[in-house]
Amino acid sequence: MQFDPDSLNARDMYQWMVSTVLPRPIAWVSTVNEAGVSNLAPFSFFNAVCARPPTLMFCPANDRFGRKKDTLINIEATGQFVLHLVSFGLVEPMNATAATLPPGESEFERFHVDSVPSVKVRPPRIPSAPVAFECQLDRIVRISEGPIGGNAVFGRIVHVHVNDAILGPDGRPDPSAIDLVSRGGGEFYFRLGERFALERPE
Numbered sequence: 720m721q722f723d724p725d726s727l728n729a730r731d732m733y734q735w736m737v738s739t740v741l742p743r744p745i746a747w748v749s750t751v752n753e754a755g756v757s758n759l760a761p762f763s764f765f766n767a768v769c770a771r772p773p774t775l776m777f778c779p780a781n782d783r784f785g786r787k788k789d790t791l792i793n794i795e796a797t798g799q800f801v802l803h804l805v806s807f808g809l810v811e812p813m814n815a816t817a818a819t820l821p822p823g824e825s826e827f828e829r830f831h832v833d834s835v836p837s838v839k840v841r842p843p844r845i846p847s848a849p850v851a852f853e854c855q856l857d858r859i860v861r862i863s864e865g866p867i868g869g870n871a872v873f874g875r876i877v878h879v880h881v882n883d884a885i886l887g888p889d890g891r892p893d894p895s896a897i898d899l900v901s902r903g904g905g906e907f908y909f910r911l912g913e914r915f916a917l918e919r920p921e
């Protein structure tokens with residue numbers, strides 16, 4: 720089959736995209752508002768961008784009423800966030816923090832997610848996350864306004880935390896030790912599966 724995306728509404732197109740662009744790692748993002756209240760939410764439209772400078776990108780869409788999500792509002796106000804990777808042991812609290820809470824209520828407190836102060840940014844860090852990237856806002860690219868409008872947040876990594884338990888004998892992260900979870904379509908998630916090597920051409 721084939722189709723023109725203009726023939727679908729945004730919700731249906733979203734379903735096609737999340738069922739085909741796979742697997743998507745999950746960015747579990749902590750922020751604070753100007754008053755210092757913390758916020759935590761997962762985003763699977765997420766990936767690495769480049770290493771010089773080290774840059775990550777994730778995409779908080781507007782909600783169906785066209786309102787910005789708290790994560791985006793906080794980053795616009797403070798220019799900082801901490802992006803955590805999610806291992807299998809953290810899926811339940813990660814999923815819980817996708818709930819919509821009033822702006823003044825912290826998901827850390829509501830869902831009893833442990834936090835510690837970060838080193839270089841104000842948003843707190845989740846110590847049980849396998850990897851946490853403290854980020855300073857690079858730029859926000861507004862893809863579209865209104866309901867389900869798109870926003871891409873680019874952040875420069877200014878500090879990295881890696882849980883010693885995921886380090887291999889060579890001192891580098893062992894991908895299988897992270898037990899990383901990624902998002903599928905609908906309610907589905909993936910754990911990393913079979914690993915194989917392939918030699919690169921010159």
Ligand SMILES: Cc1cc2nc3c(=O)[nH]c(=O)nc-3n(C[C@H](O)[C@H](O)[C@H](O)COP(=O)(O)O)c2cc1C
Binds near residue numbers: 762778781787
């Ligand atoms: C695994 C997972 C991945 C998600 N990915 C995204 C995403 O990429 N973009 C987005 O706008 N919302 C995504 N959501 C929904 C947000 O987490 C949800 O709207 C959340 O309430 C936003 O919180 P905030 O308003 O505190 O920023 C995802 C939810 C889950 C459970």
